[in-house]
Amino acid sequence: MSEIVEKTEHFVTELLENKLDPKFLYHNLRHTQRVVKSTKELLNFYNLEDLENEKLLLSAWFHDVGYTKGVEDHEENSCKIASDFLTKNNYAPEAIKDICSCILATKRYHEPVDLKEQIIRDADASHFAQKSYWETTDFLKEELELLNIANFSNKAWRDENIKMFRDEHQYYSDYAKENWNEGKERNLKQLVKEKKTEKKIAKKEALKAKYKSESPDRGIQTLFRVTLKNHLTLSDIADTKANILLSVNAIIISVALSNLIPKLDNPSNTYLIYPTVIFITFSVISMVLAVLATRPNVTSGQFTKKDVEDKKVNLLFFGNFHKMSLNDYEWAIQELIKDNQYIYSSLTKDLYFLGLVLNRKYKILRLTYTIFIVGIVISVLAFGISFHFLGGSARL
Numbered sequence: 001m002s003e004i005v006e007k008t009e010h011f012v013t014e015l016l017e018n019k020l021d022p023k024f025l026y027h028n029l030r031h032t033q034r035v036v037k038s039t040k041e042l043l044n045f046y047n048l049e050d051l052e053n054e055k056l057l058l059s060a061w062f063h064d065v066g067y068t069k070g071v072e073d074h075e076e077n078s079c080k081i082a083s084d085f086l087t088k089n090n091y092a093p094e095a096i097k098d099i100c101s102c103i104l105a106t107k108r109y110h111e112p113v114d115l116k117e118q119i120i121r122d123a124d125a126s127h128f129a130q131k132s133y134w135e136t137t138d139f140l141k142e143e144l145e146l147l148n149i150a151n152f153s154n155k156a157w158r159d160e161n162i163k164m165f166r167d168e169h170q171y172y173s174d175y176a177k178e179n180w181n182e183g184k185e186r187n188l189k190q191l192v193k194e195k196k197t198e199k200k201i202a203k204k205e206a207l208k209a210k211y212k213s214e215s216p217d218r219g220i221q222t223l224f225r226v227t228l229k230n231h232l233t234l235s236d237i238a239d240t241k242a243n244i245l246l247s248v249n250a251i252i253i254s255v256a257l258s259n260l261i262p263k264l265d266n267p268s269n270t271y272l273i274y275p276t277v278i279f280i281t282f283s284v285i286s287m288v289l290a291v292l293a294t295r296p297n298v299t300s301g302q303f304t305k306k307d308v309e310d311k312k313v314n315l316l317f318f319g320n321f322h323k324m325s326l327n328d329y330e331w332a333i334q335e336l337i338k339d340n341q342y343i344y345s346s347l348t349k350d351l352y353f354l355g356l357v358l359n360r361k362y363k364i365l366r367l368t369y370t371i372f373i374v375g376i377v378i379s380v381l382a383f384g385i386s387f388h389f390l391g392g393s394a395r396l
Contacts, residue, residue, distance in 0.1 A: 118176075165188045
């Protein structure tokens, strides 16, 4: 690295780190360093004289320092900053003029007139072909928003990038065409793929919206689905409660039969007979009621074609068709799905009869729990009274 290039690197680094507005998320030191690196890559391919290489590297370092003065005419400002610095360092005026030409060649719509301008323009746009493109394009979008230059939606920004790739940008140097175009095309394909994916999603959402607008009874379907689910959940809870009572009372009776009743044949334990009978009686009653709460009802399992035609049968409950042939049931279902009103009527009947079953279950369960609690309390009192008043005399 020549001495002037080294001095320029230190100067530009300090300038961009200390004088550049932090809102420049893209046009900053990192961008400049990337352009310098890409310039070196291009220069390694081309056999230019040392002085030409030096001027291109200086152009790469200075090409965006004008942003320290603002966005407007930043290329011209970059030229002025470069000229002042290089003049102070006794750089040749003709060389400074060439460097300014290269800096001005980075303007957006400029067409390069020689290889040097091609190199600096290709280096300035090398990120189009790199994997870091997705990061840099996000920084540029945010920078434009922070500087109040433009505010793009994600979709509009992607479209703007696709337009840039297809209609505006091109690599000029042979090296960039051969080595960078492939990466650029890969990034373009990804942009187009994202656009197509978004279109598919938008199309699906439009179809969903259309389906919702064309299905005013969707809310009714949700109502039936949620209500039926709640009924079934409550039925499961009732069955669980009944099973708990069955298990508890079965354990109580087992313990009584194995430990308490064998002791009643002893004359000294006669005072325990009545409390034991009360205890077991309430437990048996509780068990019987718990079984009744979960005991299924048996239905006929058959219906006639007239029942279906008159819409008097609920085809959704297995108890109404379990004895029917498959052909008869298929015919009945076909009749059902032809008529929305019949479907809703069947669902309504299902809800209603499930409600009746739930009412019966919970009434019996309430009675069972009441009897169980009362039985436990009375049994404990009976055992206490018997032991206090009769137990002492029996021991005497």
